[in-house]
Amino acid sequence: MPGFSQANELKSWTELATHHKTLSKDIVLKEYFAKDPQRFEKFSRVFKNEADGGEILFDFSKNFLTEETLDLLVKLAEESGLEKLRNDMFAGEKINFTEGRAVYHVALRNTSNTKMEVDGKSVVDDVNAVLEHMKEFSEQVRSGEWKGYTGKKINTIVNIGIGGSDLGPVMVSEALKPYGDRNLKLHFVSNIDGTHIAEALKDSDPETTLFLVASKTFTTAETVTNANTAKTWFLKTAKDDSAIAKHFVALSTNESEVTKFGIDKKNMFPFSDWVGGRYSVWSAIGLSVCLYIGYENFYQFLAGAHAMDQHFLKTPLKENIPVIGGLLSVWYSDFFGAQTHLVAPFDQYMHRFPAYLQQLSMESNGKAITRDGKYVNYTTGPILFGEPATNAQHSFFQLLHQGTKLIPTDFILAAKSHNPVEGNKHQRMLASNFFAQSEALMLGKPDSEVKAEGAPEELIPHKTFLGNRPTTSILVDKMTPAALGALIAYYEHLTFTEGCVWNINSFDQWGVELGKKLAVKILGELDDGKAGEHDGSTSSLIEAFLARGKL
Numbered sequence: 001m002p003g004f005s006q007a008n009e010l011k012s013w014t015e016l017a018t019h020h021k022t023l024s025k026d027i028v029l030k031e032y033f034a035k036d037p038q039r040f041e042k043f044s045r046v047f048k049n050e051a052d053g054g055e056i057l058f059d060f061s062k063n064f065l066t067e068e069t070l071d072l073l074v075k076l077a078e079e080s081g082l083e084k085l086r087n088d089m090f091a092g093e094k095i096n097f098t099e100g101r102a103v104y105h106v107a108l109r110n111t112s113n114t115k116m117e118v119d120g121k122s123v124v125d126d127v128n129a130v131l132e133h134m135k136e137f138s139e140q141v142r143s144g145e146w147k148g149y150t151g152k153k154i155n156t157i158v159n160i161g162i163g164g165s166d167l168g169p170v171m172v173s174e175a176l177k178p179y180g181d182r183n184l185k186l187h188f189v190s191n192i193d194g195t196h197i198a199e200a201l202k203d204s205d206p207e208t209t210l211f212l213v214a215s216k217t218f219t220t221a222e223t224v225t226n227a228n229t230a231k232t233w234f235l236k237t238a239k240d241d242s243a244i245a246k247h248f249v250a251l252s253t254n255e256s257e258v259t260k261f262g263i264d265k266k267n268m269f270p271f272s273d274w275v276g277g278r279y280s281v282w283s284a285i286g287l288s289v290c291l292y293i294g295y296e297n298f299y300q301f302l303a304g305a306h307a308m309d310q311h312f313l314k315t316p317l318k319e320n321i322p323v324i325g326g327l328l329s330v331w332y333s334d335f336f337g338a339q340t341h342l343v344a345p346f347d348q349y350m351h352r353f354p355a356y357l358q359q360l361s362m363e364s365n366g367k368a369i370t371r372d373g374k375y376v377n378y379t380t381g382p383i384l385f386g387e388p389a390t391n392a393q394h395s396f397f398q399l400l401h402q403g404t405k406l407i408p409t410d411f412i413l414a415a416k417s418h419n420p421v422e423g424n425k426h427q428r429m430l431a432s433n434f435f436a437q438s439e440a441l442m443l444g445k446p447d448s449e450v451k452a453e454g455a456p457e458e459l460i461p462h463k464t465f466l467g468n469r470p471t472t473s474i475l476v477d478k479m480t481p482a483a484l485g486a487l488i489a490y491y492e493h494l495t496f497t498e499g500c501v502w503n504i505n506s507f508d509q510w511g512v513e514l515g516k517k518l519a520v521k522i523l524g525e526l527d528d529g530k531a532g533e534h535d536g537s538t539s540s541l542i543e544a545f546l547a548r549g550k551l
């Protein structure tokens with residue numbers, strides 16, 4: 001445990017509170033830019049991705065930040081023990097103390113084969129053995145050497161998993177679609193709603209479909225139920241249990257449940273309990289991605305994340321890009337009262353990125369108990385939300401520009417499009433929106449300007465924009481596998497930084513357990529056709545469902 005309980009007991013927290021009193025009255029971003037021609041240079045950082053030679057520019061200069069703010073925030077990180085906690089994570093210490101586990105997803109993308117140990121035992125060979133298996137298997141499937149039970153090539157992959165066993169694979173395979181094998185059809189089935197599996201099966205042929213049952217625990221009700229439904233559907237045609245080996249593989253830590261399900265141990269891609277669900281796309285859980293984009297690209301994805309890991313591990317805090325991102329989030333949440341964090345990728349392929357980040361951020365830092373068991377005296381994890389732009393502009397950006405809430409926003413753009421159609425015209429239009437939005441959010445539109453445009457007197461307040469809305473712009477050269485890997489790792493370490501300062505355990509998820517238990521009890525009542533003991537509303541709703549939902 002660190003040498004403090006509540007983050008607001010730290011000296012730097014008090015100093016930040018005093019600093020906030022003056023800064024919040026004074027800071028007008030456009031004036032700060034006018035006063036300081038070096039502002040962009042001071043508050044932007046370039047990440048050089050050793051994996052593919054690409055760069056990512058992080059522009060933090062349109063944030064409520066001065067040199068003093070940054071110094072105080074860095075001091076807050078130091079006092080909170082960020083360097084120790086980070087080093088402990090990289091050393092395989094059991095920093096997820098409520099579950100007695102190491103937090104070692106960084107070991108899954110250790111492409112430099114650095115020594116990494118848990119309990120004094122190296123994990124490097126085990127990680128590499130699984131990667132080797134993924135390589136061999138993905139090459140066999142992609143080449144057609146791996147055949148279905150009737151000798152046909154696999155052309156459909158159905159990943160069955162939920163939460164971290166779904167969101168990472170679906171987001172990454174969408175984001176890296178330009179690298180995908182278009183002869184392979186991908187389906188991701190997560191929801192217990194029968195529609196999800198039914199639609200995937202309608203679109204599949206048992207002779208050419210490969211099911212990946214992705215579940216760390218292999219006990220998650222949704223996944224086990226969907227996988228059993230898929231197995232029944234498959235056996236209806238295949239008839240013979242021995243055919244399962246060609247069409248079902250498991251991505252899991254739980255060998256006994258996997259074999260009980262009927263999947264051969266040799267068709268299991270294992271990983272360890274030190275991989276959290278929301279950090280598992282780098283593990284065997286990423287097999288769907290590997291099959292789709294090929295092993296070389298998957299490896300580049302890992303290498304890009306590894307490059308960001310090295311940056312996080314070795315760069316002084318003031319230059320450390322994810323540390324700055326995390327500290328800014330704390331700054332907005334706890335000193336400016338921001339409740340949310342918006343992430344808007346200007347990239348259609350990245351359309352599931354905000355959904356992925358929701359689990360990463362909200363399952364990690366949606367906590368209110370400090371590491372020594374006290375209720376926090378301050379606010380913690382923000383509500384993360386987002387949609388790809390420019391679509392987002394035409395729906396909820398109104399509230400960003402003229403609403404009453406402060407919404408710190410990240411905009412992400414790749415300079416080079418994968419589809420430079422119409423002589424790159426679309427890309428230039430996309431980019432012009434990326435620049436215009438952050439500029440407009442900062443500059444606003446004063447009433448004098450609205451008046452000068454000839455607006456009638458009564459409309460002037462409606463057409464005025466206050467501006468001074470903070471944004472972080474992230475400019476990637478091109479969304480390559482390595483760039484995406486680095487970007488995800490950026491958000492992981494940002495989340496880590498927040499959790500460390502707030503002194504919460506970012507690595508458990510007890511909050512989702514309650515709902516699971518209650519649902520099991522009510523399922524028994526639905527099977528019996530009678531509501532049990534509940535409050536008036538719940539019993540009546542159950543009775544209404546039973547009356548209306550009879551088959």
Ligand SMILES: O=P(O)(O)OC[C@H]1O[C@](O)(CO)[C@@H](O)[C@@H]1O
Pocket residue numbers: 162163164165214215216217218219220223277278363509512
């Ligand atoms: O991979 P599993 O064990 O099926 O769990 C799936 C998901 O369920 C959760 O435990 C929460 O419901 C997530 O943390 C996890 O990603």
